[in-house]
Amino acid sequence: MVHGRPGGARRAPSAGVRALLTGAVTDREVAAAARPDGPAELRWAAAVARGASGHYAAAAALLDGVRRDPVAGVVLRAHATLTRASHLRQLGGHRAAAALDGAALRLVLPGAGTPGAPGPWGLDRAAAVADALTGLAADALGRLDAATAAVLLRRAGPWCGPHGHRTRVRHGWVAAETALVAGDPAAALAAADEALTGAQALGSTRHVLKSRLVRAVAAGVAGHDRAGVVAELDAVAADALVHGLPPLHRPALLARADLTGPGPGPDGEPDPAGGGPDAVPARPHRGLTGADRATPEAGSGPVAGARHAGASPFDTRSRRADAEGRRHAPLHTVSVLYTRSDRSGRELLREQCPESGPDDVPYGLLHSATLHPHDADARGSERRTEGTKSPRPCQGESVTRRFGG
Numbered sequence: 398m399v400h401g402r403p404g405g406a407r408r409a410p411s412a413g414v415r416a417l418l419t420g421a422v423t424d425r426e427v428a429a430a431a432r433p434d435g436p437a438e439l440r441w442a443a444a445v446a447r448g449a450s451g452h453y454a455a456a457a458a459l460l461d462g463v464r465r466d467p468v469a470g471v472v473l474r475a476h477a478t479l480t481r482a483s484h485l486r487q488l489g490g491h492r493a494a495a496a497l498d499g500a501a502l503r504l505v506l507p508g509a510g511t512p513g514a515p516g517p518w519g520l521d522r523a524a525a526v527a528d529a530l531t532g533l534a535a536d537a538l539g540r541l542d543a544a545t546a547a548v549l550l551r552r553a554g555p556w557c558g559p560h561g562h563r564t565r566v567r568h569g570w571v572a573a574e575t576a577l578v579a580g581d582p583a584a585a586l587a588a589a590d591e592a593l594t595g596a597q598a599l600g601s602t603r604h605v606l607k608s609r610l611v612r613a614v615a616a617g618v619a620g621h622d623r624a625g626v627v628a629e630l631d632a633v634a635a636d637a638l639v640h641g642l643p644p645l646h647r648p649a650l651l652a653r654a655d656l657t658g659p660g661p662g663p664d665g666e667p668d669p670a671g672g673g674p675d676a677v678p679a680r681p682h683r684g685l686t687g688a689d690r691a692t693p694e695a696g697s698g699p700v701a702g703a704r705h706a707g708a709s710p711f712d713t714r715s716r717r718a719d720a721e722g723r724r725h726a727p728l729h730t731v732s733v734l735y736t737r738s739d740r741s742g743r744e745l746l747r748e749q750c751p752e753s754g755p756d757d758v759p760y761g762l763l764h765s766a767t768l769h770p771h772d773a774d775a776r777g778s779e780r781r782t783e784g785t786k787s788p789r790p791c792q793g794e795s796v797t798r799r800f801g802g
Contacts, residue, residue, distance in 0.1 A: 410442075410518050417442035418518060418563075419601040420449050420640060431459055437469040441477050448484045449603055451643040456484055471508075475501040475525040482532050487644060491539035498536060502529035512555035517599060519564040527556035527564040535571045543578040550575060560591065561598030566608065569595060573611050582619035589615040606645050609633050610652070617656045627653055 416422045417430055417439070429435075430443035444459035463469050463477040482497035505525040515524035530553035537545040550572055557564040569592025576585035589612035596604035610633050617626040634649035 409516055410438075410520055414438055414442045415518065417446045418603075420446060420603040420642060422446060431455075433462065437463050437466050437473055441469075441473060441480065444477070445480055448480065448487075449644065450641050453484045453488065457481060471504050472520075472522050472525055475504040475522075476520065476528070478504070479525060479528045479532060482536075486532070486535055486539065489539075491536045494539075495533060495536035498529050498532040501525060502533070505529070509556075515556075515558050515562065515564060517558065517562045519558060519562060523556055524558070524564050527553050527558075528567065530556065531564070531568050531571055534575065538571065538575055538578060541578065543575050546571065546575045547579070561595045563599060563601070563604065566592050566595045566599060566604050568592075570607065570611050573615050577615060577618055582615060585615040586612070586619050586621075602640055603642060603645075606633060606637055606640065606642060610645060610649050613649075614652050617652070623656065627656060630656070 410418065413430065417427065422430075427443050427446045430439040431447070433440075440459050441463045444456040444463070447453075447456035447459065460477045460481045464474050464481075466474070469477070478497050478501040482494040482501070485491075485497070486494040502525075505522045506529075509522050509526050512523065512526075515521050515527065518524075519527065530549050534546040534549035534553065537543075537549060550568065553568055557568045559565060569588045572588040573585040573592065576582070576588060589608065593605070593608040593612050596608040609629065613626050613629040613633060616629075617623070630649045630653040634646050634653070637643065637646035637649060
């Protein structure tokens, strides 16, 4: 559990909580920590681990329990609320995330006093204030409001810990993304560099991988060596699978697809259509044995009958030779999810698109899987899935790539 005074001046997590926060745990250990009769701190940390592996529904159930737990305390309930906001943001729900970030800030700000450095892992009241303000900045950025995001980041800065603290690493991620949207790739690269070295000092695999992803995107936008950036994005995607972090795998491959586009690859040869999100990883990944029996072994290339959309060279429904075409698969996936969801599920999916009709598919929610931060002028250019109704454009639709929480 978390050690420290009840008021939470500075809190140091136990080894078990720290392992859950970094991702250095097995599924069995996460399940043990998620027991409903276990300590609230462990259940919250288990929810963080569930979200990091992409199991957002399981994480939401755990977080809702912590938020309703009267024994948990105000600070822990605020952190649970902020974690839920982060997961919603990763799914594109910036408005819902902003409401939760604001609610968490109202919980902890009255007793926060003046800004002070939280512990490295940031589990106290000051860290909750920092996370709430940084989250609100990310929510604003998701609505393409870079000016508001910059103001909120300045307010969050004094509440964040020094270099190497979790809150400072998160602040660096959002600062880099804000700079990209504002058209300042040099500032984005500087913020991403600082976040990466801070994550390495923190010692969290998950934070290091995400920092590498943000830095690679910033380097690509800044015009750095294309071959090196592509290689780093491929490495991040492969490492994300090895460590059981799918939410970082797909954005890395989409960023690679955006960078390579329909032209030749970094070696001068034509970039294969399989170089995008449907590429087979060069290294095996941790997962359920036999879950992907139709998927070719690592390094064997695409084969007919593979489960992934477009993994077969004969499948033209979702596989195309340019970056925009490779974004088609997530659009198709969400359209299927939408049509098969119940009423409450559809309402959640339409959260980003208040102007949508009852039968419209919420493509605006897919900004995290379709557009790059510097592609603001590509807004509305997504291709729709053939055979589905084209929705009305979303007002204030975001094109910012969210890299996760």
